[in-house]
Amino acid sequence: MSHTVTNLAAIEILDSRGRPTLEVRVTLDSGATGVAGVPSGASTGTREAVELRDGDTSRFGGAGVTQAVDNVNNAIRDAIAGRSFASLAEVDATMIDLDGTATKSRLGANAIVGVSMATARAMAAADGKALHTWLQPADVVPRLPVPHFNVVNGGAHAANPLDFQEFMIAPVGAPTFADALRAGAETYQALRAKLRDLGHNVGLGDEGGFAPDIATPEDVLDLLVDAIAAAGYTPGLSGIAVALDPAASEFFDGSVYRVNGEALSSDDMIERYAAMIDRFPIWSIEDGLAEGDWDGWVRLTERLRDRVQLVGDDIFVTNPAIITEAVDRHVANSALIKLNQIGSVTETLEAMAICRGAGYTTMISHRSGETADAFIADLAVATGAGQIKSGAPARGERVAKYNRLVAIEHDNPGLPYGLAG
Numbered sequence: 001m002s003h004t005v006t007n008l009a010a011i012e013i014l015d016s017r018g019r020p021t022l023e024v025r026v027t028l029d030s031g032a033t034g035v036a037g038v039p040s041g042a043s044t045g046t047r048e049a050v051e052l053r054d055g056d057t058s059r060f061g062g063a064g065v066t067q068a069v070d071n072v073n074n075a076i077r078d079a080i081a082g083r084s085f086a087s088l089a090e091v092d093a094t095m096i097d098l099d100g101t102a103t104k105s106r107l108g109a110n111a112i113v114g115v116s117m118a119t120a121r122a123m124a125a126a127d128g129k130a131l132h133t134w135l136q137p138a139d140v141v142p143r144l145p146v147p148h149f150n151v152v153n154g155g156a157h158a159a160n161p162l163d164f165q166e167f168m169i170a171p172v173g174a175p176t177f178a179d180a181l182r183a184g185a186e187t188y189q190a191l192r193a194k195l196r197d198l199g200h201n202v203g204l205g206d207e208g209g210f211a212p213d214i215a216t217p218e219d220v221l222d223l224l225v226d227a228i229a230a231a232g233y234t235p236g237l238s239g240i241a242v243a244l245d246p247a248a249s250e251f252f253d254g255s256v257y258r259v260n261g262e263a264l265s266s267d268d269m270i271e272r273y274a275a276m277i278d279r280f281p282i283w284s285i286e287d288g289l290a291e292g293d294w295d296g297w298v299r300l301t302e303r304l305r306d307r308v309q310l311v312g313d314d315i316f317v318t319n320p321a322i323i324t325e326a327v328d329r330h331v332a333n334s335a336l337i338k339l340n341q342i343g344s345v346t347e348t349l350e351a352m353a354i355c356r357g358a359g360y361t362t363m364i365s366h367r368s369g370e371t372a373d374a375f376i377a378d379l380a381v382a383t384g385a386g387q388i389k390s391g392a393p394a395r396g397e398r399v400a401k402y403n404r405l406v407a408i409e410h411d412n413p414g415l416p417y418g419l420a421g
Contacts, residue, residue, distance in 0.1 A: 003123050004029040004084045005091070008115060010072035012065050015040050015369035016397040017206060020065045023371070024072055024114035026122045034121025037371030038114040039340050042156045042206060046291065048317045049343035050101075052108025068108040075107060076115055091119050092346040109343030116344040117375050131375070132408060135382035137349065140356075144177040144409055144417040145364065145380040146170050147402060148243050148284075148389035149184040151191055151227075152212070152220050153205025155250050156368070161215040163259045165247035166207070167224060168389060170283065173238045177409045177417045181402055183233055183240055185393040191227035206368040208392030215260045217246075221280045236281040243284035243389075244276075249314045252290035266296030270303050277307055286311035286336060286363075297331045309334045311363055318342040320351045327358040334361040337385070339376065352383050361420060363387035370397040374404035381408055386420030 007027045015021040015037075022038045040051060052071070054064035079098050085091050095115060099107040124134035136142055148170045154162025169187055174180035191210065192202050200212035214220055224242055225235045233239040248257060248269065256263040264272065266289055273288055285304070289296045291314035301310055313336035316323050320342075323335055335355050339348050355362050364380040366389065380388040388405070391398035409415060 001127060002084045002086045003126055004082065005080045005119070007081055008072060008077050008118070010069045010111070010114060012069050013037065013371070015371055016395065017042075017369045019063050019369055020060050021369065021371065022065055022068055022072070022110055022114045024118040026115065026118040028122050028126050030126040032122045032126035034118040034123070034125060036114050036117035036121065036375060037373035038110045038117075039338075039367035039371065039373075040110070040369035041338070041340070042368040046314075047319065047322065048341045049109030050103045050105040051110045051340070052105070065108075065110060068111040071107045071111045072115060076111065080115070088116065088120050088123060089346045092116050092344040096344065104343045109340060113340050113343045113345075116346070117339065117373075120345050121375070130378070130408075130411075132378035132381040135345075135349075135379060137353065137383065140382070140384045142381050142415060143384040143386050143420060144405060144415055145386050145388040146172050146417075146419055147177070147180055147184055147405070148363065148387060149188065149393050150207045150209045150245075150389060150391050151188050151224070153207055153209035154211070155247050160211045160213055161260070162211075162217070162220065163215075163246070163251045164217045164220070164244060165250065166209070166245035166286075167217075167220050168243040168245065169224060169228065170241045170243050171233075171239070172241050172283065172419060173234070175417070177405050180417070181393065181406060183231070187227050187231040187233065187240060188393050190231040191223065194223060194227055194230065204392070204394065207366075208395040208398045217244075217259070218276065218279075221276065221282075225280060237283060241281050241283040243286070244282060244288075245286040245313070247287050247314070249287065249290040249292075252293065257290070266293055267299065270296070270300050273300075273304060277304070282308060284309040284311060284334070287313045287315070291315040294329065294331065298329060301331055301333065305333050309361060311336050313338075313365070318348055318351050320347060320354050323351055323354050323360075327354070327360065332360070334363065336365050337362050338365050338367060339379070340367065348379070349383070352385070361387065363389060366390040366398070366401065372397055372400045374400045377401045377404035377408065381405070381415070384420050386418060
């Protein structure tokens with residue numbers, strides 16, 4: 001069914017860190033509308049599509065997005081409004097061609113992805129379908145994903161000495177998504193109590209996790225295992241497993257990795273992860289090495305791919321071409337999926353299709369700068385990814401995604417929950 005875009009408009013709003021971002025509204029000839037809030041990252045890969053910022057230091061320290069807003073309200077609207085489109089892919093292709101750069105630097109990936117998300121919502125509404133149903137590829141069985149709750153923050157997400165960026169708990173063994181959400185929330189509260197008993201500040205990092213004054217990753221892992229047990233769950237794949245996102249690019253200086261004062265080679269890091277896996281119920285490691293350390297990634301994959309999921313984020317940036325190269329070079333066995341890294345819904349779906357074809361798993365992800373928009377919840381279900389991370393089970397912009405998944409589960413009895421494959 002074709003849809004004619006009658007209007008689109010953007011405004012500058014704030015994200016969860018108090019930084020500017022865009023809200024985009026698209027209206028179709030049917031009267032259907034779609035609204036989208038655009039996420040923004042803190043720990044970003046160098047090859048991500050370009051997030052257009054004003055650079056005017058008199059506003060928001062240069063982080064304003066009025067240029068991106070103007071691009072939606074003028075150049076993109078002029079190219080799209082009044083035209084009939086048979087698919088979202090046609091809308092996205094029109095914007096990509098209009099931008100004309102490899103990184104969406106002229107119009108801004110934040111402008112383009114906002115229009116793409118809002119248009120998807122509007123078209124789904126016009127077709128009388130839930131977003132997750134409308135987005136579902138023809139060859140995919142929808143699935144409720146295992147939530148990966150970021151319960152301890154470090155690195156670029158917190159002002160503490162912890163170099164590893166995210167420590168997550170994943171209720172893989174839960175029978176339903178609602179049970180998984182409860183398990184995550186109960187373990188989060190048990191962890192809060194343990195940290196308080198140990199005299200740690202229980203203030204939160206950017207993604208809702210705690211940011212204790214702890215420098216050693218293994219000490220955090222000990223705490224997580226204790227909290228899982230204290231909440232009444234079994235540590236491991238039959239209950240609640242642990243996932244890591246060290247975000248190694250952030251502590252790589254070009255030659256060595258610096259973790260808590262130690263200088264470690266790529267092979268040293270690999271062996272440290274192997275030792276962690278031996279000792280703790282870790283099932284997934286994201287960005288274990290830096291984005292430019294491709295040779296190290298090859299060795300990491302050879303060493304650990306049969307033991308854990310190895311997720312590429314900064315190294316892949318949801319880019320279909322880079323993921324294809326990674327598959328050819330046997331780098332990682334999973335990809336993190338972030339809409340604004342590549343800059344359109346269509347390209348995101350393409351990246352996920354490449355992963356499925358290669359036997360790579362996928363994990364849908366939020367960003368550190370979020371809005372209450374829950375688009376990624378529907379995206380996770382539609383694509384059968386089986387995994388999502390949206391921060392801790394705390395803070396409104398994080399739980400909005402988890403609560404949306406609860407609603408989808410309630411409205412769709414029998415929809416399977418759990419890891420894909």
